Amino acid sequence: xxxxxxxxxxxxxxxxxxxxxxxxxxxxxxxxxxxxxxxxxxxxxxxxxxxxxxxxxxxxxxxxxxxxxxxxxxxxxxxxxxxxxxxxxxxxxxxxxxxxxxxxxxxxx
Numbered sequence: 001x002x003x004x005x006x007x008x009x010x011x012x013x014x015x016x017x018x019x020x021x022x023x024x025x026x027x028x029x030x031x032x033x034x035x036x037x038x039x040x041x042x043x044x045x046x047x048x049x050x051x052x053x054x055x056x057x058x059x060x061x062x063x064x065x066x067x068x069x070x071x072x073x074x075x076x077x078x079x080x081x082x083x084x085x086x087x088x089x090x091x092x093x094x095x096x097x098x099x100x101x102x103x104x105x106x107x108x109x
Contacts, residue, residue: 042067049077054097061094070102 043064050063052074061076073096077083083094 043073050074052097052099063099064096065102070104072099072101073097074099 044067046063049060051058051060052063053059054074054076056076059074059076060078061074064073064075065071066073075083075094075096077094078085083092085092
């Protein structure tokens with residue numbers, strides 16, 4: 001039994017498309033992941049809850065340091081490790097408070 005022309009063309013097209021799919025990551029690396037990582041500030045959070053001053057007075061929350069700029073932020077959490085409010089439905093958002101900045105430009109390598 002001889003395979004017809006249609007079967008040969010179909011199998012050849014499948015082989016070409018599979019080859020393109022297999023070689024695409026090697027020819028064009030995924031830059032979307034690198035771009036999203038570059039736009040996100042790498043923050044280092046403290047393991048404990050600390051007190052810090054804000055516009056509303058002295059509050060309790062987590063501290064975070066932006067490792068790129070040296071900025072220190074406080075995230076009020078009302079004494080919890082994460083923002084929550086049992087009286088409120090939905091997601092509770094804790095806005096950052098800029099507390100200061102470490103001058104990482106003067107670090108010696």
